[in-house]
Amino acid sequence: MTRAFVSRLSPARWSIAARLAAMFAVATLVTCAVIGAALYQVLDRELVRHEDEELNTNLQNLVYSIQRTGDLDRWARVRAKMDTLTPPDGSVRFWVLSDDPRFLYGKGLDEMERVNQGEAGHGTLRVPISGRSYRTLSMRIGPFADRPPVRLIVGVDTEPFEHTLRAFLVALTLLTLGVVALVMALGWWIARIGLRPLQRLSAEARALRPKTLSQRLPLESLPVELEDLTIAFNGALGRLEDAYQQLEGFNADVAHEL
Numbered sequence: 001m002t003r004a005f006v007s008r009l010s011p012a013r014w015s016i017a018a019r020l021a022a023m024f025a026v027a028t029l030v031t032c033a034v035i036g037a038a039l040y041q042v043l044d045r046e047l048v049r050h051e052d053e054e055l056n057t058n059l060q061n062l063v064y065s066i067q068r069t070g071d072l073d074r075w076a077r078v079r080a081k082m083d084t085l086t087p088p089d090g091s092v093r094f095w096v097l098s099d100d101p102r103f104l105y106g107k108g109l110d111e112m113e114r115v116n117q118g119e120a121g122h123g124t125l126r127v128p129i130s131g132r133s134y135r136t137l138s139m140r141i142g143p144f145a146d147r148p149p150v151r152l153i154v155g156v157d158t159e160p161f162e163h164t165l166r167a168f169l170v171a172l173t174l175l176t177l178g179v180v181a182l183v184m185a186l187g188w189w190i191a192r193i194g195l196r197p198l199q200r201l202s203a204e205a206r207a208l209r210p211k212t213l214s215q216r217l218p219l220e221s222l223p224v225e226l227e228d229l230t231i232a233f234n235g236a237l238g239r240l241e242d243a244y245q246q247l248e249g250f251n252a253d254v255a256h257e258l
Helices: 002-009 016-067 072-085 109-114 159-194 196-206 224-257
Strands: 092-098 122-126 133-141 150-157
Touching (some): 016 072, 016 092
C-alpha cells in the first residue's frame, strides 16, 4: 500500500499535464529569480548612489564654512550650523576631529577612530550605544589662522536604505511565489486543453472491437505531433486485421474438415 502510494507520487508517474505545469513553474521561477536579482542589484546601486549624494551635499555644505573659520567665535557659528543640520532622529550626524579639543565636535568621538575608511573618503561606522550603522564620508581640512587642521566626517544612517532593500526583497519573493503558483495553475489548464486530441484518440482506440477492425483512426483533426503515432497505430490495426482474417479462414477450414 505504501509503495503504491509512493510510486504514484514519483515524478515518473505524473500525468503529462502535471509535468508540463511543473516545467512551466520551474521556468517561471528561474526567470523571476534572474530578473529579481538584477532589479535588486540596480536598486542597491541606486540607494548607495543616493547615500553618496546625500553625504557629499552635507559635506560640501560645511567644508566652505570650516575653511574660512580661524577663531573660536566663528567656530561657534559652525557648531551651531552643524546642530541645525543634524535632524532630531539622528539620521545624519557630523563629527570634527582635531588635536585641539576646542575644535572638536560630535558625540562618540572616541568611536571615530574605528571608522573603516575606504576609497575617496567613504567608510562605515557602527555606533555601539545606539546600534546604528552609518555610511560616512570624511575630508581633511587644512589649518587656517588659529584653527589647526581638522578632519570633518559626515555620517548617514543606513537603516532606511536597508529597510527599503528588505521590503523590496520580501515583496519580490511574495510576488514571485504568486506568479509561479498562477503559472502552474494556468499551465495545467492549458496542458489539459492541449491534450484533448490525445484523449479523443484514446477514446476512439478503446471503442475498437474485433468486428470493427477495418476502421482506422482519423488523421484530419489531429495535431501534427500525433500523426506519426496514429499512422503507426493504424498500421498495427491493419496487421491485426490481416491476422484475424487468416485465423478465421483457418478456423473455417478446420471446421469443414471436421
